[in-house]
Amino acid sequence: MPKNTKTRTDKDFLGNIAIPKEAYFSSHTARAKENFQISGLTAPDIFKKALGITKLAAIKTNAQLKLISPKKAKAIEKACQEFINGKFDNDFTLDALQAGAGTPYNMNANEIIANRANELLGGKKGQYEHIHPNNHVNMAQSSNDLIPTATRIAVLQSIPPLISELKKIEVLIGQKQKLYKDTLKVGRTHLQDAVPITVGQELDSYRQAIKKSQKFIEREAKNLQVIGIGGTAVGTGITSDPKFKNLIIKNLSKLTGIHFKKAKNSTEIANNMNAFLNVSAALRSLAINLLNISSDLKIMNSGPQAGLREITLPAVQPGSSIMPGKVNPSILECVDMICAQVLGNDKTIEISAQKSQFELNVMCPIIMYNLLQSTKILTNGVQMLRDKALKDFRVNKKRIRQLFENSNCIATALVPHIGYEKTAEIVKEALEKKQSIKQTILKKKLFSEQELQKIFSVEAITNPLHIKRT
DSSP states (O other), X not given: OOTTOOEEEEEETTEEEEEETTOSOOHHHHHHHHHOOSSOOBOOHHHHHHHHHHHHHHHHHHHHTTSSOHHHHHHHHHHHHHHHXXXXXXXXXXXXXXXXXXXXXXXXXXXXXXXXXXXXXXXXXXXXXXXXXXXXITTTOOHXXXXXXXXXXXXXXXXXXXXXXXXXXXXXXXXXXXXXTTOEEEEEETTEEEEEEEHHHHHHHHHHXXXXXXXXXXXXXXXXXXXXXXXXXXXXXXXXXXXXXXXHHHHHHHHHSOOOEEOSOHHHHHHOOHHHHHHHXXXXXXXXXXXXXXXXXXXXXXXXXXXXOSEEOOOOSOOOSSSTTOOOOHHHHHHHHHHHHHHHHHHHHHHHHTTEETTEETTHHHHHHHHHHHHHHXXXXXXXXXXXXITTOEEOHHHHHHHHHTSOGGGGGGHHHHOHHHHHHHHHHHHHTTOOHHHHHHHHTSSOHHHHHHHTSHHHHSSOOOXXXX
C-alpha cells in the first residue's frame, strides 16, 4: 500500500497485519493481496453479485432457523445488499489466480460484509465486537460449497443474454435466407467447384448450426441448477443445521428466480467440475461454428478485384496503415479472436476439471473466470457479428452469376440423364475448349435448349428430383 496510507492493525492466527484504515476487508484479504499479485485479472461483476446473493441467502436461512439474532441478521442482510449493489467493489479486487477453492474470494466477502455490519451496529472496522466474518457471515458455509454455488448462479445469469443474441442472429440469417432462396451459386467442397447451391441454402446451413449450438448451451446449463450448498467442507454438512440445505436452496431460488435443486450427493458437486466443463464444451461448439461461418464469409468477401467477391461486407474501418483504400473483414477477424480465446478458455477448464482430489476440486476460481469470460465475449461477439457484418452485407448477384456460368458445377445434374462417364467426357471437353457445359451439350445436340432449361432449373439442381432410370 502507499507509504502515506493511514492504517489500522487487524489480527488473525498468523499474527498482526496492517490494513488501510478505511478498508472494509481485513487480514485474510490483505494476505491474499500480498501473496497473489499475478495477472491483474479480477472477478467479473456478475460473480461478485452472485457471491453476495449467496451470502444473503445464507443469512436469511440462518435467521429463519433462529441461529442468529434478528438484530444481527438485519445488519448482515443490509451489508449483503450493499455488497450486491457494488458499494464495496474497490475492496473486492483480488486476483483471479489465487489460493485454491476460492477461499480468498469467500473471506474477502465475509470480511467486507462483517465490517460493514459491525459499522451499522456501531462498531469499528476490524474489531468484530458484534459480527464476526467466520462465525456469523460464513455460518453453515465453506468456500468449498459457496464458491461453486456462486459460480453456478453467475453462469446461469450470464447465459440468457447469449441465448437472446443467438436467437436474434438466427432470425436475421433466416430473413437473408428467404431473400436469396433462388440465387444460384457455385457450391464448393475441398475448396473446389462442386454442385450448384442457392445462397439461401448456404445461409440456412449457418442458421441451423447456430440453432443447434443454442440448444446445446441451454441443455447443459440446466445441469448447473443442481447445487451442493449446505455440504460445507466435504459435502457432509458439518457445522450446518439439518434444515439449512433445503431452506437455503429455497431462498436462493426466490432471490434469483432460478429453480435450484438439491444435489443427491454434495461431495460429488464439490469434487466434480464436469457440469462447468460441459457448459464450456457447448460454448466451444458455438465458437467452432462461428469460426467456420466466419471463414466462409471471408473467402466469399475476398477481393475486391482478385478474389471471389461473391458478397461485400460492410466497411467498418480502414484496413491498412500503408495501403490506401484497403478494407479488411475486420468484424470477422475479431470474431476469430473471440473464438480462439473461448477455445483456450475451454482447454483451461478441461485441465482444471481433471484436478479433483478426493472430496474437492480446488480449481473453481479459474473455471469461474474463464467460463464467465467466454460467455461474455461470445455474447458481445455475436451481437457485433449481427449488427456490423450480417445485417448489411451485400450479395453480389452479377458476380455470383458470372462465376456460376463459368464453372462446371452444373455437370452433376446431367448424371441421372446420361450417366457418369458421358458427363465426365463433356466436362473434359468443356474445359479443353474453354466453353460452358451448356454450350458443349448444345453443340453435341444431346438436349434442346428447352430441355436444358428444365434440367438446369433452380428447383432441379438444388433439390432431390425424381428421375426415370434406365
